[in-house]
Amino acid sequence: MRKVFQQELREVQERLVEIAELVEIAIKQATTAFATSDVVLAEQVIDDGEQIDQLAKALDELTIDILARQQPVASDLRLMVGSLRMSSSLERMADLAQHIAQLSRYRYPESAIPQGLRKTFAKMGEIDVEMAAKLVSLLREQDQAVIDEIRDLDDALDELHAKVFEKVLTEKVQASGPTGVVDATLASRYHERFGDHAVNITKQMNFFLSGELE
Template identity: 60%
Template sequence: MREVFQQELREVQDRLVQIADLVAESIEKATRAFNESDVSLAEEVIADDDRIDHNTVALDELAITILARQQPVARDLRIVVSALRISASLERMGDLSTHIAQLARYRFPDKVVPKSLRPTFAEMGRLDVEIARKLVELLRTEDVPLAEAIRNEDDKIDALHLSVFDKVLGETWKGQAVDTVDATLASRYHERFADHAVAIAKMVQYLATGDWDPEKSAA
């Protein structure tokens, strides 16, 4: 029975990696669609979100079955419960990618944000893609330094997020009301995407080391 249980835990990990891979692909395509005003790519991201949702539900059902049948305790219980929380964050990350793609679709053939903000959003997108790729590797390997690297990238996105607000609220801002709304929403989507990745990274780090830093968890 113990061997079967360990196989099930490995399957949980494998499925988390698969979902994270889909999320990484989603945010990469979404940022390209957003920055390049590529409506076909935006539609692809929106359609593919169902795959992330389906895989998330399947993983949750597996985790619940494990809890009911195996009744794990101690670290094994934390692994399964954490998997449920991680899958929820991954599903939300997929939704945020979709929101970014939807903005690109709504504004096509125009670009979503004014020219003055495009470099900022290009950098936010690049960082989110980098974070997503690091998250896949973290879930695959539990390589703890990757968790710190993800937090560092998140700090950069937070700074860019604040710069967007400074820009749209500044006296020199020439954008229309729709530009202000779009820029604010898009920046928030990018920022929240990274926040969910950080939350996952903290859970993986805790499972790997048993160390939960309250200050970092509040960051």
């Protein structure tokens, strides 16, 4: 019985890693599609989102089933609670990757990125991808040091988000008209939220590892 239970807990952990790996692929492809106006790649990200939704739902079903049958306590219970919340955040991160991909598809064959913001968005995309890779590592290795690294990346992302608005509002990118302003606003917001969800996941992992609810 105990052995089955341990195996089920490992299964939850492995599935979280699997979903995080798919999120990493999604955000890598989405930011590439956004930077290069690659509409085929954008459509692939949008199509692949469904798979992540299904995996997250299946993980929730497994987690609830374990809660009902095994009635875990202490860190095992915290992993179950964390799993329910981390699956939501991972699903949301995949949604945001899809939104970023969608922006480039809407504007195709034009670029969704206004002049003067190309480097800023490239940097935001790089940080997203790095955060996602670190999340995979955190979920797999459970090394608490990675939590701070992810939070530092989120701070960098927030600074770039503020910089986008500063540039847009001081009319440095006005030439692109309202469409460019809308796209820059939404894209920047999506990147910011992507980072927030990565931080949410670090909070759940911190709760799992330390028992402390942030």
